[in-house]
Amino acid sequence: MQRKLGDEMKKITGAVIFILVFSLSVAQSLVGTVSRVSDGDTLHLETPEGKYKVRFYGIDAPEISQDYGLESKVFVAERVLGERVKVDVVSTDRYGRKVGKIYYGYGYRNYLNRKVVEAGYAWWYRYYAREDRDLQEAEAHARKYKAGLWRSTDPVAPWEYRRSKKKGSQKGRAASLDRVVYVTKSGEKYHRAGCEYLKSVAGSYTIKEAEARGYTACRKL
Incomplete structure (x- = not known):
């Protein structure tokens, strides 16, 4: 059984x-x-x-x-x-x-x-x-x-082409973070030189520094 x-x-x-x-x-x-x-x-x-x-x-x-x-x-x-x-x-x-x-x-x-x-x-x-x-x-x-x-x-x-493109974009982003931008006294944005929204300059920073301080990019940047 x-x-x-x-x-x-x-x-x-x-x-x-x-x-x-x-x-x-x-x-x-x-x-x-x-x-x-x-x-x-x-x-x-x-x-x-x-x-x-x-x-x-x-x-x-x-x-x-x-x-x-x-x-x-x-x-x-x-x-x-x-x-x-x-x-x-x-x-x-x-x-x-x-x-x-x-x-x-x-x-x-x-x-x-x-x-x-x-x-x-x-x-x-x-x-x-x-x-x-x-x-x-x-x-x-x-x-x-x-x-x-x-x-x-x-x-x-x-795959080599994609890798080289990725490295290039990373280098480009790193270089852009060192670009100098400007802020106003009361604004929350950072601007390029000559921006129409940059009425007065209260300080200048690199993009990296500006973002570390809480500023965000102007839409005209």
């Missing part, structure tokens, strides 16, 4: 595990229509369940302001904008976007992530997809045949 009960429990446990695994696999696939393409590695998907912003798994396309950024966006849009696609979701990133593998065309046979890299309009994002041989081979092919961005003698990876 005890053995029979044990066998029944094993069957129930196995069935529960199957249901959980099956439910998880279903939950991680989205099928819908692409309503918008933001750039070469991000699109917007409309499904019966809702709207999603989808980041392509394992690739990083040039920013729109970079060389080949616009071409990358156009490459993706020409293939899937307004079309039905399937997204195998890998994860959700810190911005709430679904990160996934996008498939399009008849029977969803075309792997878009690979197509973009193979055409030279995105990099294989090694940091997040080190073991993805499809993307590794696609980049090797693009490099070999100098496709897309690989025609450039020294292409800049998007």
Whole structure:
């Protein structure tokens, strides 16, 4: 009796595990229509369940302001904008976007992530997809045949480009904090020299000093 009960429990446990695994696999696939393409590695998907912003798994396309950024966006849009696609979701990133593998065309046979890299309009994002041989081979092919961005003698990876832009903005902000501004005797704002609201000058400070004293920027600054 005890053995029979044990066998029944094993069957129930196995069935529960199957249901959980099956439910998880279903939950991680989205099928819908692409309503918008933001750039070469991000699109917007409309499904019966809702709207999603989808980041392509394992690739990083040039920013729109970079060389080949616009071409990358156009490459993706020409293939899937307004079309039905399937997204195998890998994860959700810190911005709430679904990160996934996008498939399009008849029977969803075309792997878009690979197509973009193979055409030279995105990099294989090694940091997040080190073991993805499809993307590794696609980049090797693009490099070999100098496709897309690989025609450039020294292409800049998007993550390096973003890092340099961030450093530049931080330096710019630090420099601006040393700019000299002026305050009035009774006002709560700081002003640039010659500001129409600066009727009289009661003191001058750097922006950093003025903000530390509780002053806020004039809207004309």
